[in-house]
Amino acid sequence: MSCFTYSGSPPRWRRPIFFTLVILTALFAVTLLASVYQKDGLSPLEIALLILYAILMAWISFSFWAAVIGFILQIRDSDRFAISNQVAPLPLDGEARVALVMPVYNEDPRRVFAGLESICLDLLRNDAQSHFDLFILSDTRDPELWIEEELRWQKLNRTLQGKIQIFYRNRKENSARKVGNIKDYIHRWGGAYRYTLILDADSVMRGDTLLKMLRIMEANPKLALLQVPPAPVGKESLFARILQFASSVYGPIFTAGLNYWQMAEGNYWGHNAIFRTRAFSETCGLPRLPGEEPFGGEIFSHDFIEAAMLRRAGWQVWLAYDMTGSYEELPPTLIDYAKRDRRWCQGNLQHTKLFFAKGWHPINRLHLGMGIMSYLASPLWMLFLVLTGVDAYLRSQQQQVYFFGHYTLFPTWPETYSVEMGTVLVVTLVMLFLPKILAITLLLTRPEQLKEYGGALRATLSVLLETVISVLLAPVLMLFQSKFVVAILLRSNINWATQQRDDHQTGLLDAMAAHAGHTLLGLTAAWVSYYYVNNFFWWLIPVLLGMVLSIPLSMVLSNLNLGKLLHKYRFCLIPEESNPPYVLQQLHRLMQQKDPLHLAEQSRFSQVLIDPPIHALHLSMLPSGSNSKRQQHHLSGLIYQLLEEGEESLTIKEKRALLSDRDALRKLHLTTWSLPALDGDFGRVVV
Amino acid sequence: MDQTVVHTTAPTIAARMRVQDYLCACGLPQPIIDEWLPELEQESSDLATMLAAAQQRLNGWLSSTLEIADADQQGLLIAHAALPYWQGDGGHLSADARAAIAHCCFLATPQEHPLAMPIQKIILCTPGVQITNLFTNICHDCLPLGRRVLNWLRRV
Incomplete structure (x- = not known):
């Protein structure tokens, strides 16, 4: 070498x-x-x-x-x-630890966790796991995806049986987007890792490369x-x-x-x-x-x-x-x-x-x-x-x-x-x-x-x-x-x-919405150049062709x-x-395989309220903290709204607010189990 | 939120069945459920109270079985979440299950090890600002059609 x-x-x-x-x-x-x-x-x-x-x-x-x-x-x-x-010889210093960090924002959880599992399996295959921990830094706002991420995190841990440490957190506020997400990680855990490796939600890396x-x-x-x-x-x-x-x-x-x-x-x-x-x-x-x-x-x-x-x-x-x-x-x-x-x-x-x-x-x-x-x-x-x-x-x-x-x-x-x-x-x-x-x-x-x-x-x-x-x-x-x-x-x-x-x-309507202007511009340019500068028109054909054909081209591609x-x-x-x-x-x-995580037909939001292990899992992953009186009243109002008007009446933000509060969730969990038809009664409860 | 009382006090049998369903959904082994139900019924016939009692009992059982301190709410929740997957034979958690939770391998976040990330200074020089302002001002403020084009672009 x-x-x-x-x-x-x-x-x-x-x-x-x-x-x-x-x-x-x-x-x-x-x-x-x-x-x-x-x-x-x-x-x-x-x-x-x-x-x-x-x-x-x-x-x-x-x-x-x-x-x-x-x-x-x-x-x-x-x-x-x-x-x-220039590479350091093996074995490496035990202190040379890397956090594999994947910031995610409303991504498909199945694909995200399949990618992470593949990386982990390759690390295990290369016997390199002792140097790597994995962090899923979720900025996901959609409550459904959020809960699914948690379930898949748990599933991945079970699959890998703790051979690689896999951590997950969902940020309460996604301030400063990805930059803020990584900064939050550094603020909280950065000191434990000499190195950090950033992955995108669709990134996959070989174990030996890592x-x-x-x-x-x-x-x-x-x-x-x-x-x-x-x-x-x-x-x-x-x-x-x-x-x-x-x-x-x-x-x-x-x-x-x-x-x-x-x-x-x-x-x-x-x-x-x-x-x-x-x-x-x-x-x-x-x-x-x-x-x-x-x-x-x-x-x-x-x-x-x-x-x-x-x-x-x-x-x-x-x-x-x-x-x-x-x-x-x-x-x-x-x-x-x-x-x-x-x-x-x-x-x-x-x-x-x-x-x-x-x-x-x-x-x-x-x-x-x-x-x-x-x-x-x-x-x-x-x-x-x-x-x-x-x-x-x-x-x-x-x-x-x-x-x-x-x-x-x-x-x-x-x-x-x-x-x-x-x-x-x-x-x-x-x-x-x-x-x-x-x-x-x-x-x-x-x-x-x-x-x-x-x-x-x-x-x-x-x-x-x-x-x-x-x-x-x-x-x-x-x-x-x-x-x-x-x-x-x-x-x-x-x-x-x-x-x-x-x-x-890409469907026809989508293609037209995106490329109608291109086609029109191409046809106009063709017409103008053909009638006014005929010689130029022939030179311009390669450019005009792409513009005029942009709709079918986009669909075919x-x-x-x-x-x-x-x-x-x-x-x-x-x-x-x-x-x-x-x-x-x-x-x-x-x-390609059948999804090993059997997701219930009901919403993930309902699952958190009803299914005791999922409820416990979600609570265990929430950061501790208390709400102000005003926020507590707001959450009370949301609980009434859920019971009286049903889940559909809540916005994504409101669902997130409920899912982010331990006390509200605990109360809703017990309340839901007290209803004759569990979540089937949401929207029909007279409070 | 204490006033969120739902008027659904079920008859005793229905309440018993509901509590049974609840403990089953928690992943608790059936022999333990059968053991607990009569005791829970004796404590109360009100569904909400029975459910709360069942939860408390479950937490107590988890903390004693897995040797989790009562104050360790996080540990209890983690154990609770993993209960369906760690069932052993004969209504008891297997040794592996106990070992696994003892190692806290399902902890969502590790112990914090903070590192400061101070905001850095970037001294912007006038040429950059001037060029940017020139372009944007020409396009946005000076062109009579600027705003109309902007609106069109937003629509498209």
Whole structure:
């Protein structure tokens, strides 16, 4: 095993090489376009186009060079500066304890606990359980889901027979969302754990990966946070399968390229990452930003800022780009993907306020800028397309004059710029598509790995399919993101609803509601460009096609049968499907088998009131505390309401209030057992 | 809340059956239920009182069987919650069950070990604030259509 001694500053040549390549490429492309424009002198419109093109080219040349360098690193199959090279020897210090922390908010409890059980089983299989405790940090507001979480927590404990400590708590108030949830954990139990590993509700991680992360942390005392890139898995819709495949094939070269220049100034992606609890607690207490949401208030995309704060305090943050065994799930449909994008967009645009804050390392500032740019790029591309159309229209209106002056026999032929324009187009296309070619080339050089992708032919055809779909989707996502950016700039805040993670298909009405505007815009743009700038229309077809077809495209991509068909014929296959690791096998088994928790037909709320063991379980999990007189009166009123008007008359908040109070629950429990028909009498009791 | 008295005093037989159902739902072994019921009936014929007495008796039984201190309400609740799953043969809890609860493996949260997380200072610099304000003000305040577009976006 090769080891390196990292002194805290990256190799001097890496960043200059990378950023010089990026800048030179962008300059080259812009110079090409400028050479076309400047022959007649630059008009204001052309200057605007050049500026836009320069920004966009810098943006895509950034990911282009990350992919190229990542490809070189991957094909050499060695990187002296990969953090994963440095691991502590076994056995580890007994004090090196990790809290696996999963914050949840109104998620599907069955999926959450199946994921956790899979992780625990893999930890047991790797004999690593002694270093890990598990915390389910519930911010769930829905009383039904809350009680189900408690029941599943109890079931999981019974299944594992206490071999791994699994803890659960539901927060009374979900202030500051996920940030507040984790902060509450640190405040209460953080001191007991040297490390904390954050999982998302759909995260799954292999036991050996968790152990290796711990060993890396132990070996690097300056390392505060280690991020392992999560691979998307487990979804069956056509949309998700294509994205899973793209991420699996293209992801490794991009992350390797990313690590090439970011080194110890890495980023935090919010989950599937381990941090040194004390370092995090001392440096990452996030303040509220001045002003109102969406730009002020709580910091939404806290992860980038936390990474920057750790670096500001002198800690290292690394991306273990070459580690596997870290998984997450993708939104199953295009519409769900856009909804997630809406939240991320708001979080990233909020960083405009933080971009110039004092004390950030320049690389962290760059991370913030990249996050902002990943959403601003869409309206900029849109603006670029519109202005290009206007420019083409103005050019088409110019009359060609062949003879200047009087009585001349020699015409002045119009200059053609087709070679320059062709080069600009080729350069742009190469930068967009070469990374895909590099990724599949890399795969083709690894026969063993290739088999897991269904073989050379299927993998290549899958890349082609993915390319076609991504070309069609690009303008739709551009419109979605442009709309989000405008909405946020107009200070429209969003409702932080739970993600719909399970597989489902998009119906016609939903597709129309989401994409009718895109279709209309596509048809209008097609009509305008066809009649007014005919030449431009033909160039615009790839963009227009995605917009015009967005409704059927969205529906087809959400189709589960098509996704399963692809799976059956081994297209868009990923190694996690052809050769699933133990942890994913367990997850699949747990989700496919009959639910071992026999949930009663009655509501969970009723179960807490009636079923004595569930009542006791819930009471045992409530924090102690007393209510004010006023709150007690309020709860009395709710008890009367329940008895007189039934369960349906209570709002979610009111049910939560009753479920959060021990005395009220005890009284209701006994009262309910005194009723002739138990909860069947709710709403019929005359008090 | 004391006035939440429901007028459902059942006849004795019905009350006895209800208490039997209750103890059964608690997961208490049947021989113990059979032993307790006549005693509970003797104490009261009122359903609510019988239920309260049954609960008390159950708690007492759990604390003596599992050696849980009377003051340890949390421990009692945990034992109560797990009772249906820990039934041994012959109406007694198995040794395993007792061992399991002794180790408190079903404790929802561990002992607290606090760690402070002080709020950090982030000094915002004017360029960021100015750029953000510029964008938002142009879009929101200055454009005549700003608010209309915003409303439309909210609707869509």
